[in-house]
Amino acid sequence: MRPNDSSAPLCQCYTSYMANRTVFRDDTSHPAMTEITLPDELADRIESRVERTDFENTNDYATFVLSEVVTRVERDADSEGRESAREGVEARLESLGYLEE
């Protein structure tokens, strides 16, 4: 998959033409997956981090990172106005026993 490949919907930020490793593999058990590739060096670094955690493999780790970043970028444009808290919420929480610890 090349950077300008229009069939790459998930991540086109960086791919290498050489020494790439498949991260997402088309698989009959995961038909909604899309294949992208990463440089071996980056994949190795991810693998070393995976070993310290419950992530099952490089795919899961990369999916987590990309999902969080993309979600945060999407959220960033729509996050205004959520900081305020209505006073009524406190009364609701109190009446349901959530504030009496």
Added chain:
Amino acid sequence: MVTADCLRADHCGFCNPSSSLTPTVDHLAEEGLTFTQAIAPGPRTPSSVPVFFTGEFMANDENDWMDDWQQRQARIRRHMERFTHLSESLQHNGYETATFTANPWTTRESSFDIGFDHFNEVSADSPDLDSAYLSDSTLFTLTDSGIKSLPGDPGGWSSKKEWFSQWPGYVELIEDRIESLSEPFFLWIFILDSHQPYITPRQYREESSAWEMYYSILRYWHGKVNDEELSDRAAELTSQAYRDAVRSVDAFVETLETAVEPYDPITMLFADHGEALGEHGNFGHKRTLYEENLRVPLVVHNADTVDTVDEQLPLRSLPEMAVDLTTDDFDPQAYTQQAVISQTEANRTKSVRTPQWKLISEGEKCRLFNLQNDPEETTNVAEMNPEITDRLVDILTSHTATQKEKADVGDAATDLLAATTEL
């Protein structure tokens, strides 16, 4: 998708054949798919719902801010803004999405509206509906009309309108919304009817008189405020009031099934967490990780699968499972796990549960229970089973490392966004 706050698994007939409180739910279970060992990610709404709605545990936070409700709400908001919501995934797949949610931790301020085309907060001060819809009870109508000094108002009913959150008050709004939705649609209804205090409409009460029901509430709150144990009589009245509340939940499911019948939908029913009724000296849902707090009912109806899954299912798998239900890739066994982790709000107490064992860890202190021999979790057998204890501790240690890694990724994303904004 229906979430019944505080609905215990053992009060549903399909999980406990000696219970006859939920005939409608049991009928759905008989025709559908049931999980008899569904485990909540936390024992209370703030430690459970953000997790099962995103599939991710909340970040560790060692700061002691549990006394400040706004910081607790902000923590939920940060979590909900980090991760993709179940509603978003379905919206992305072409579903029109709507919710009616009555729990005050699941509001716009905590960013639960993300991914919903129609967001309806059910509360006395809701911007979405008139408070008159909260309940159709006479007492609520009186309090809602502004009468502050009701005769016999020792509990201060007028300041506790949320106590009366009852589905019959707003069910017509749900029915109207269903009629307005375009298929395919995703509807999430989060009801409080089985949340304490257990105030149940007369038509669904089979055990408690109105006097007994309100008396049990006053005794419960009196005991809570004064740190007094409930008498046996008060405890029984509380338990019977809870059973009536469960009957009301079942009646809601029956009403909803009728309303959605023309659309032939898949129905998912579960609880966000359980409820203590005297076990371990507790009532309600405190920050404890015992079976009464964590084990929840889960039914999937009309998914072309009739089965009973007895393997452990973490409720945290819900987003993945719900999305798969809309495709041809649904495999009931795919979401089960041999070791299921739960944790309290702020992650101070954690547990890992296997079919036979549960380890509860709080700081340096670990307790191990044999769920097969001691299902009520009364005897700590950690010292007698050091190898099992060590193995389960290792699982929690790995989980903690994973959460730390995810938090680091989150921090990096925050820095990246900040740098991008500055550019």
